[in-house]
Amino acid sequence: MGSYLPSTAGQKRQMLEAVGVSQIEALYDNVPASIRLDGLDLAPGLSEMEVSAQMCALADKNHVFHTIFRGAGAYDHYIPAIVERVCNKEEFLTAYTPYQAEISQGILQSIFEYQTMICELTGMDASNASVYDGASAAAEAVAMCRDRKRNRALVSAAAHPAVIQTIQTYCAGADAEVALIPTKDGRTDLDALRAMLCDTDACVYLQQPNFYGNLEDAEATGAAAHEAGAKFILGIHPIAAAILKSPRECGADIAVGEGQPLGMPLAFGGPYLGFMACTQALFRKLPGRIVGETVDAADERCFVLTLQAREQHIRREKASSNICSNQALCAMRAAVYLAAMGSQGLQKAAQLSYAKAHYLAEELEKIGFPRRYPGAFFQEFVTETPLPAEQILAKLEAHDILGGYPVEGGILWCTTEKNTKAQIDALVGLLKEVCA
Amino acid sequence: MGSYLPSTAGQKRQMLEAVGVSQIEALYDNVPASIRLDGLDLAPGLSEMEVSAQMCALADKNHVFHTIFRGAGAYDHYIPAIVERVCNKEEFLTAYTPYQAEISQGILQSIFEYQTMICELTGMDASNASVYDGASAAAEAVAMCRDRKRNRALVSAAAHPAVIQTIQTYCAGADAEVALIPTKDGRTDLDALRAMLCDTDACVYLQQPNFYGNLEDAEATGAAAHEAGAKFILGIHPIAAAILKSPRECGADIAVGEGQPLGMPLAFGGPYLGFMACTQALFRKLPGRIVGETVDAADERCFVLTLQAREQHIRREKASSNICSNQALCAMRAAVYLAAMGSQGLQKAAQLSYAKAHYLAEELEKIGFPRRYPGAFFQEFVTETPLPAEQILAKLEAHDILGGYPVEGGILWCTTEKNTKAQIDALVGLLKEVCA
Amino acid sequence: MNLLFEKSVPGRACTLLPDCDVPNAALPEQFARQQPLHLPELSETDISRHYTELSKRVHGVNDGFYPLGSCTMKYNPALNEEIAALPGFTGIHPLQPEYTAQGCMEVLAEAERILCAVTGMEAMTFQPAAGAHGEFTGLLLIKAYHRSRGDLQRTKILVPDSAHGTNPASATMTGFEVVNVPSSPDGCVDLDALRKAAGPDTAGLMLTNPNTLGLFDKNILEITRIVHEAGGLNYYDGANLNAVMGVARPGDMGFDVVHLNLHKTFSTPHGGGGPGSGAVGVKDLLVPFLPNRHVVEKDGHYTFEDAEQTIGSVKAFYGNFLVVVRALCYMKMLGGDGMRDAAQTAVLNANYLKKLLEPYCDAATPGLCMHEFVLTMEHLKKETGVSAMDVAKSMLDYGMHPPTMYFPLIVPEALMFEPTETESKETLDWAAQTIAEILERAHTDPESLHAAPTRTPIRRPDEVRAARTPKLRYSFDA
Amino acid sequence: MNLLFEKSVPGRACTLLPDCDVPNAALPEQFARQQPLHLPELSETDISRHYTELSKRVHGVNDGFYPLGSCTMKYNPALNEEIAALPGFTGIHPLQPEYTAQGCMEVLAEAERILCAVTGMEAMTFQPAAGAHGEFTGLLLIKAYHRSRGDLQRTKILVPDSAHGTNPASATMTGFEVVNVPSSPDGCVDLDALRKAAGPDTAGLMLTNPNTLGLFDKNILEITRIVHEAGGLNYYDGANLNAVMGVARPGDMGFDVVHLNLHKTFSTPHGGGGPGSGAVGVKDLLVPFLPNRHVVEKDGHYTFEDAEQTIGSVKAFYGNFLVVVRALCYMKMLGGDGMRDAAQTAVLNANYLKKLLEPYCDAATPGLCMHEFVLTMEHLKKETGVSAMDVAKSMLDYGMHPPTMYFPLIVPEALMFEPTETESKETLDWAAQTIAEILERAHTDPESLHAAPTRTPIRRPDEVRAARTPKLRYSFDA
Structure with missing residues (x-):
């Protein structure tokens, strides 16, 4: 019975008449009769009150640990209270990707601010507007490093298992190789890494702190990668990054991570936030949306989606990533979180x-x-x-x-x-x- | 430690300098030394995280019955979900009484719409912008009916006890008399009422349905009151009013009630909503804020606080009520609730x-x-x-x-x-x- | 923009409630409504967009500077709203057994304890729903006190002429006669006049301190002593407590009863005009008369008790509970030192803004002020024809809420500024500069101020028309 | 307006965290950050006002009409948000024991059951976070399927030229070669071209149906048969499912795998660009390859299981769970009949708007459409110099979000309208009239359209400059 349809039966009749068909089913003339449904094998719709009760009952079946x-x-x-409050504003919630800059400055500016904060956290030069989560960010970063000559990714076995799996899945898709760098005493085995590295390696992925919470020798790892001509990707925890050596200081080419700690609830695993930042040398390879500063016709500062020539809707099969929808609202959460926390x-x-x-x-x-x-x-x-x-x-x-x-x-x-x-x-x- | 102060120590120094005093305490020169505090006997302030935890712990000490x-x-x-969503908008939450109509049309129009809905529910001609709750609404209604000659209020003993108590308290303040109309079989005893009524009675207050849930003969009660020259006040349940005879149909001069059922949570008793509506003959006696329609300098329809000549800030000791802050946001909840429900x-x-x-x-x-x-x-x-x-x-x-x-x-x-x-x-x- | 009723389409609806799952029961015809009921028929989209549009025609504290004098429009913390929305508070029936609502009762008890410490009072009731309601309650307590002593001659309440209109109105509602006490030229209570007015018929004094000129009455101890010696009680209108919390206490100033506006001083939002909370604190001598259902702790367990000679109820249940929840959050955040900091910063902000504006216009009182100050546009009006109203309306075009206009009544062409402590120096600097520009324009282009505002959703409304031909509801017949 | 960084004041802060209550521990120097960290230093008032101001520079569905083609900007129900905010959902750790998270797992299972019924699929994964992510996942499944059969020659994916850009990009990401299939003049897939393209190297076909011209391909059964006969699998891009849910099922059309945009068809909000959910449904033959951690019910108890030959993970955990919660609310509200009603009304609204606009401009395809339609401004541009862009920008001045511009690529000067079912006849009438006025003005005053918009917070931005001299972050040195 539930419905969000404003049209009344009378209005529908008027509209059908204007369109010139006698009944609504006639609009589906192109649908072969053999596959037209009589109805779906589903329970009838419910009232809002009933749905609310059912969904609350589902939530009650979970246990929220104290x-x-x-x-x-x-x-x-x-999570500071201001995060929820700001990000619940319906204007932010119900808008889509800011294609029309003139009426989307609110979202564009908030992303520009987010990008700046991610650059600050990581010490990098450029950030995108977010990707799906930390694991897919790592996989996208690996894709950024690959070329025809260098097709293998070396991934620390001390990284988060889901990150490793996701990199593997993405690489399998692209017919690219992944090799795990073994661990020793709960840390990435640097000697093993040095022994593995060869000139077809695209990159080394290290997580800091690693899955076991241990601090890695990130600088040495980066140096080893670079010595072999491979890129160095550092996966970080964004709060730890406030006091740990920044990816920039560790020599990383790309910094990625799971942004969930920046104001996102646990929420049974999502939505979370993948952040990605890189050096000046690589920014044109960054996947996803990127917001840039420019001026409008009145010469006022404003913000737009930019560098779109990288993206799928322009490059189609030549694009290096297909991402378009990202985790914009989560990125806003992170920005509000970081604004509320400040550096201190x-x-x-x-x-x-x-x-x-x-x-x-x-x-x-x-x-x-x-x-x-x-x-x-x-x-x-x-x-x-x-x-x-x-x-x-x-x-x-x-x-x-x-x-x-x-x-x-x-x-x-x-x-x-x-x-x-x-x-x-x-x-x-x-x-x-x-x-x- | 908690604080919502933007000023930094350095800024405070600059400002003190501009003001021309050396330290902030010097601003309190007029405060006699004997009563200046060394400090309050209170625990030090907490961080937001700690306050959040403490307050959640308090909430957890209550039991929410399934x-x-x-x-x-x-x-x-x-309570439809849209009610909470709309009334949580910070613009509505953080504004005050709409004194400046040019930047308060949002609140003014919403109150005008609320007043219209209350008039529809009650069948009355005019409604105010709300009072504190149903009980104080009843007490204010009694005050509307009193004059020098008629000083006694007859109140059904089958009304809600808190309503009776509040009427009694208000009347005691004004040195006015209250007499309870006895009940018979869980209803107001009409015969007793008729026997009690005399020409110094200002009004009869009846609740429909009454405290025991029983339906009263409201029309006969009203007729009896009117026969004795007294006003008839009917207290109603605003949802029941959708199918019960309206106060207008029952002959009421004033309709009041507790608006809590119209989208307000139980909330341990408040904030709730007192609604008040009356006939054309009485509207200039209505206490509280009232919004009216007018036009602006460009001849566009707009809304303003009106009939302020009734109010305390103009009439001071000659005002019949002192109310200024009311339950505006609750009135908005009621309006959104009624808009979502519709008549059906x-x-x-x-x-x-x-x-x-x-x-x-x-x-x-x-x-x-x-x-x-x-x-x-x-x-x-x-x-x-x-x-x-x-x-x-x-x-x-x-x-x-x-x-x-x-x-x-x-x-x-x-x-x-x-x-x-x-x-x-x-x-x-x-x-x-x-x-x- | 259109009204909900004008957007209504017959037959349109939200699908909120299920069909009946029990045998239907018919309401007897004699009780059934015949009168039609015109509520708007709308989809959820319609409703959502309507109120979104309305929200853009409102200026709240979150939209910008809001120095509305006497209203303490400070920032409303996000945490307060999050906590007040917890089901553990919103889902509690006021009449459920006490053992299942101990958390709510502890909120009331804890808020009472803190506010008593802040005011120097012995006990506090949260039943009053707003400041004026608190005044009414406080005066009922004073009345009950005198009555209980058989002292029935005390029929007068002394009220300074700078008082809020609610003070005399509350006194009248409580059956008292109001005696206006003039201010002396320095803006404080005229002590001689007070001495003359006080006597055996004095039930009490109602005083706002700091007063509505933003001045802390330096004779405060003398004032309360005069009233006490005449046998009256002293009532403290807490509207301006924000200037002195943590610095001085009404209890120590000689007051016997005080009301607080939790929605002002304690950061709970004003909601477009309410709900507020007008908590009332009393000294020992008034405790026996408190409104009923007062929370009392015994061995860590909370119960409701009625005072022996309770004045009864001023509303149902225990007050605007969720407003108290918000205030408690705020008080826990600040603690004693934080409250003092807030007060001092509020006073500093007011003095700073006053200092910045003084080169451009006249202050009603010279020198230092408390948390608010009053300017007078009397000279400006004489010189340019531009009124306080014109200046205020011009401020609207800059995204600033105007100060309180034409109050207090003792100052001609008054504009009363209360910046509050949550405004930054940057905002105050900007505001001062903006106002200075407006005042300059009053001289160079007064017409533009008469015509202001021009950038707001509507222009100045015709208030006279509204009052002369009242249209108080939408008419479906029109 | 200023950036957060420009509003920052050194030393200003929110007081969020307590001091340390355990012995302090020092991070070894060799790990410690030396690089400065410039995050803004702000009070909560600053933050709140900043984002309030930003919120006024955004157009969301709640602000007005948003007929952005292919994006299904339908109304986002308030209930969804209320439910998704329940602590019983937000407070659950993804790795807490399954017996303590049965409600979450039931949400996933129940949503899967309903969506399988809607699509005619056998199983569904919610791991993909967006439509494009779903495409990627679906193609990985196709790849895994062929591999598992040793069928390694299937390296090509057929993609019609009207497809969204994500389709070819996803195919490339998955290591496939893209073969573009042209459309026939009627806007549908050219069957002959398809027959020619399909062969032993065909891994599969990616098709959006209804397609991006808003047409349901009448040869749909023939299309999927051709691909199947060539040994390929059929992938259904569910971006346009809103036109046919409850009316026809991708499974019945011959598709083996489908992705859905829960944030489009199932009413969860778009959040300024995400988070979404790109749920992927599959028929039996692809079940063994599903991403890991698939919820399975046994005797009323839910567990996570990994498929035998799982493709692995496309992200951590189980997907954008709270988006699924919202979609489930919506599906429970509508039920089967409600979904069909929604689809039919979406199609009716599109046809009605198309009909209203046709007198003023050219449609890319004649006759009936599904839930969206494409206009071409080719003639207008030739006649007046006014482009699709100019028309779109002019719409901004009327508080309307423009349609999708310059897509699909096969239509010159395209404007693609998708009004959705949650818009009322009144809104469609108003929109049509407004657009008609704009189009008329294109002839009488083309300059005004080139100059549009003028009533928006900013004027047209210089996009070339943004791309040529990229400024992608605020510079603290400047």
Whole structure:
């Protein structure tokens, strides 16, 4: 019964008459009779009240954990209230790609501001308007580096598994090769990388911090790649980037990452945000929408979609990417988030996440959960467990805590600025109890 | 630590210098030293993240019942999604009273539309822009009727207790008398009323449906009031009004009511909405803001606050009411609600609420919960209970059902369109079990 | 633009409610409505676009500078709205069992505790829905107090002539007689006049401090002492608390009862004219008379209690609860120091803006001010014919909300500015420059000010016509 | 207007995060950032006003008519947004245990069930984030299918010349060679050309039906048969499904794989360019290759499973989940009949608008259309010098979003209108009249159209300059 149709039966009759057909079905004359439907095998429509009740019941079937110590690609960072408020504005929500610059300055300027912030975060020269998520950003970055001579991508096995899978899938599509760089002690094995690199390698992809939360020697990795004539792609965590060496400082040609921590809710995996930035030398190869500054007929500064000659609607089969719709509203969320945090705030979020992880690691060490890998880490780390991980995690779940993510040989714990000392102490107390 | 201050320390210094004082405390020279505070005995400010967590924890200490069979002045009607969406627009939220008509047409027009809808619902000629709630609306209506000769208000004892209390409080303030019209079988005793009425009575206040959900003989009550030269005020439920005789049809001089059912959440009692409408003869006595149509300097239709000569900022001690801030945003909610429902939708909400109450009453009768009062009722009714009400209600609460409101001699049940047959059947099944 | 009713199309509708799933029941004919009901018939698209269009014909705090004096149009934090929308607050029935609504009750208790600390009061009620409602409640308390002591002769309320119109109106509503107390030339209460007015018939004094000229009355302790010595009580109109919160407390100034505008001082949005919250705080002596359903804590459990000699209800239930939720968010953010900071910055902003404007026009009072100040266009009008109204209307063309016009009544051609603390120096600089330009234009091109505004959705409305031939609703017959 | 960076004031900040409550830990120097980080320093007021101002420089569906061809700018229901904001959806970690996320998984399963019924497909994946992403995924499936059969010679994808640019680009990304198939004069696929192109090297055909001229290809069954007989698979670009949902199914037309734009056909908002959802449906033969983490129901319990020969991941996790939530709301509202109604009304609206406009200009194809139609300004341009661009830009001055310009490429000076079903007759009448006036003005005052728009926040931008001297970020040095 639900409907968003303004037309009344009477108006439809008037319109049919104006069109010159007697009934609405006649508009479908071109549809072969053999495939015209009698109706769909679906329940009848419902009223808004019923749909609301059904959908709320579905939401209620999920459990929202009170406390979260799990990251592994999706992070429970604090989302300032202003982010939701701004991005809920219907003007932003219900517009499409800003093709008509004259009535789209709001979106164009917000993307230009986003691009600037991503450049600042990464230290790069140019950013696009966003791609689907961090994993597809990594895959698109690999595609940017390939040419006829260099067709293989070397990807750190310590990157997020979904990122690796996505790069593999994209490369398989393009009949390009992917080789995994093995890990050693939870980090990319630099010696192995150096041994693998050859002159048909297009790029090296490294994630910093890596999937296990460990900090990599990104500069050395980049240097190795460049020595072999390959490009260096660095995948980063955008909040960690506030205090970690920037991709620029690490020598990256392309920086990519998952923008979810910048104000996007966990939302069962999406919508998230893929950000991509690169050096001046590469910007014409960036896929997706890009906003540029120009002036209007009155010589006032304004913004437009630009460099469209790269894109599919112009180049068609010669385009290097097919992306058009992206994650514009998520990019706006990120921009509002970064504007609200400012440099100090973002550094604080990073520093708090870091300090809390180190406090947790220390406390866990004391009760028999030693760290599995040595060396520096950021907000995530793997510990061994005195009992099977599943058993431990189930106990935590019963106390409304989503514990770390079970990985081979242990648990991958994560903290953000949201995890208070009280929460951490409670977690440790509970674990102690479980394992006693 | 929290702050919404844009000024930086450096800017404050510049401004102090411009003002010509050396430190900010010097601006308070007029404040006697003896009462200047050293500081407040309060916890230090918090970050947004901490406040958010604390406030969410408070919200979590409340229980949101899955199913509600309680009304008694606050009704769980369905709120269309468009209501929240529209009324959350920051332009509406962050503006104040539309004193400057040139930049306030949005609010002025929306109030004009609201006034029109209230006139339609009540059948009256004029409505104000809202007052605080249904109870204060009733009290203000009584004040409209009083003059030197007629100083007593007769109020049905079957009205909502809070309405009666509020009328009493307002009248006590004005040194005016209130007399309660006794009830008989859950309805206002018309014979008693006729016997009470005298020529110093200003008005008769009746509620339809009354507190027990029963339908009153409003026309006869109005006729009795008028016969004695008193005004007739009818308090109505705005959704019931879609199918019940309008106040106009009942002969009312003033119609008032609690607008909460028109799109306002239960919200622990507020903000709600008091609506007031009256006949042409009385509109200059209406308290509060009123919006009127006029034209601007270019002869275009526009809207302004009008009839301000009635108001306190002009008349000061001669004003009959002091109201200025009202419930404007709630009035907008009501207008959006009524626009979304339309006449058909509102009648459906009323009819569904009515039918479900009658089904529930019938089913309850079958299991030993007979109705306490005979005759017609709307969406609420009182039943007797085979066990003490508290015992029954506690059992329902354990099943996430908020049962009816305990009143003398039984329970006051309520249904709205949200109560499905399945919910009603489950309730009845549970009660049967409890009382078995 | 068209009205909803003019956009209505017969038969158009949103599909909101399901069909009936229980046996139908027919309303007896004698109760059934015959009168037609004209509500607009619209699709959701229509409604959404209508209000989107309306939203573009409104100026809110989020749209720009809004120095509307006496209204404290400070920024409304996004967090407040997020929290007030939590189902754990919006979904609670006011009459559900107390044990299932402890969070709501704690909100009221916690807000009371903080506001008592801020005002120096003993207890607070949130039942009043707005400032004027709070005044009414406060005066009822004063009345009840005197009555309870058998002191029935106290029939007069003293009100300074600079007071908001609500003060005398509230006094009248409460059955008191209003005695106007003049201001002395410096804008403060004339102490001699006050001494003369105060006496055995004095029920109380209503005072706004800082007053509507933006001045903190330096004789405040003397004022409240005079009234107390006459046996009256002192009522503090908290409309201007934003100037002094954290700096000085009405309780310490000698006030016995105070109302606060949570929607002003405590950052909850004004909503186009409400809902507000006019919380009323009282000292010990008035506690026994508080409105009913006052939250009380016992061993960490909250209950509603009625005061012994309660004045009753001024509305149903417990007040505009969600407004209190927002205010509590704000107070938790700021804490004691933050409130003081906010007040001091509000005062600094007002003084700074006043300083910037003084070269171009006359202030009603010289020297320092509190959180607001009043300019007078009296000379300007004499010289150029340009009125305070013309200046205000010209400001509309620059995307700025004008100050309060023609108030307080004791200042001719008054413009009352309250910039609030959430405005930046940049905004104040811009505003001052803009106003200076307007004032200059008053001399060079007064006509353009008479004709202003020209860039707004409508031009100046004909208010006289509106009042003389009232059209208060859309007519379906026309 | 100024940029956030230009509004930034050193030292200004929002107070969002608490201080550290655990022992501090220092990041080893060798990992520490040295490069400065310029993020704007702003108060919440600044941010709120900035984006409020930006929001007034945007035209969304809620602001008015938006007949952007091929983009299906239908109304976005308020309920969708309310539901997608429920903490029970937004607060769920993608890697939390399945037993704690059954509601999310049921959303995916239920949406899959309904969309399979609508399209005539067997299974559906929601991993792709947009239409183009869906195309890429669909072609990967086709590729995997042929590979799994050892059929390695199939390297070509047939694409009609009226196709969206994404089709050939997607084919290239997937390692295929693109073979363009011309249209016949009636705007449909040239069957002879298709027969010639199809062969043992054909991996598949990508077709949009109705096509970008707004025509349902009457030979659709023959087309898909030709491809099947050549051993290829048929890919349905669902961009235009809104014309036929509930009326005919891609599965019944002979398609093996289809992508849907949930943000177009199923009413989820476009968000200024995303996020979307490019759900991909497949027939049995492609099920073994679906992207990983496909939801499967067993005895009322939902689990994620990887297909045997999965193509892997096209992005992390399960797709733009909250977009699927919105689409499911919409589908539950409409039900089967409602979807058919929506499609039929969309087609009716397009035909009606076309009929109203035909007296004033040339349609690219005569007669009936589906949900969209294309006008050509070729004659107008020859006669008056006024281009499709000029006409489009003139529409901006009337608060109307222009149609898609210069697409499809096979029509010179094309303007492609898609009014959608959520527009009323009143709006269509108004739009037609407005466009008629513009077209008339093209003859009487062509200059005014070249100069348009004039009432928008900016005038026509210099796009050449933007591309020649790219300024892609704000420069802090400037």
